[in-house]
Amino acid sequence: MEIVIVADPEAVATVAADAIQRLVTDLPTPVLGLATGSSPLGTYRALIERHRSGGLSFAHCRAFLLDEYVGLPAGHPEAYRTFIERELTDQIDLPPDALAGPDGRPENLATAPARYEQRIAESGGIDLQLLGIGSDGHIGFNEPTSSLGSRTRLKTLTDATRTDNARFFGGDADAVPRHVLTQGIGTILEAGHLVLLATGSSKAEPVARAVEGPLTAMVPASALQLHPHATVIVDEAAAGRLTNAGYYREAFANKPAWQHI
Numbered sequence: 001m002e003i004v005i006v007a008d009p010e011a012v013a014t015v016a017a018d019a020i021q022r023l024v025t026d027l028p029t030p031v032l033g034l035a036t037g038s039s040p041l042g043t044y045r046a047l048i049e050r051h052r053s054g055g056l057s058f059a060h061c062r063a064f065l066l067d068e069y070v071g072l073p074a075g076h077p078e079a080y081r082t083f084i085e086r087e088l089t090d091q092i093d094l095p096p097d098a099l100a101g102p103d104g105r106p107e108n109l110a111t112a113p114a115r116y117e118q119r120i121a122e123s124g125g126i127d128l129q130l131l132g133i134g135s136d137g138h139i140g141f142n143e144p145t146s147s148l149g150s151r152t153r154l155k156t157l158t159d160a161t162r163t164d165n166a167r168f169f170g171g172d173a174d175a176v177p178r179h180v181l182t183q184g185i186g187t188i189l190e191a192g193h194l195v196l197l198a199t200g201s202s203k204a205e206p207v208a209r210a211v212e213g214p215l216t217a218m219v220p221a222s223a224l225q226l227h228p229h230a231t232v233i234v235d236e237a238a239a240g241r242l243t244n245a246g247y248y249r250e251a252f253a254n255k256p257a258w259q260h261i
């Protein structure tokens, strides 16, 4: 795992956007894995800016969401499909039918997980998966005790996650759906490159547990330790609890110019 410590959230966004830009430029049919929530917003703003002023095109890309709430009506502002359309895909040239997310309609729950896995497989697999980390260590909505081999499935959110996400629902944790569909940890681990973004001191503890703690289902993000190409990009505040921060800084600063994240 490579740990990249940069000054602030803007620098986190720049490093992540650079990695996505390289992939989108180099591959004939890139497949992007998109996270929602606040962590990737700076990265999305940087990509939109590069599309508008630098001509970066996503017309040849496909994109898959990590997760979706169950039971929010189509078009609900906090449904993750609506969120990603608003924050990214409506502002770039990704074809609308190139975006897929888990189908969170209650009547489809029995078949939606397998269909989503199949769509990802048919795309040839996700090349780069963006991830945030929950205060309880989750990735996607794989809450603590999620199997490290899990596939896309229905999960129940912890009270901690519903409280964290209340800010998107007018501050009301009870308005946050209790159930979600999420790519499993096993699904996420099949992406070619995992890029986890974290900013702010509230992420310092889960980042340290994921990066330097033991591999454990109690900290789902620790599963990144199993991946051959995982990059954790953090600002100084989110790096605050890392024991080996000096080593990570030195390793990144001395990277040869040709060696990208």
Ligand code: F6R
Residues within 6 Å of the ligand: 034, 035, 036, 037, 038, 039, 040, 066, 067, 131, 132, 133, 134, 135, 138, 139, 140, 141
């Ligand atoms: C979002 C997702 C979640 C978030 C995590 C952090 O699609 O899967 O794992 O990445 O809850 O959320 P923020 O970035 O809002 O702190």
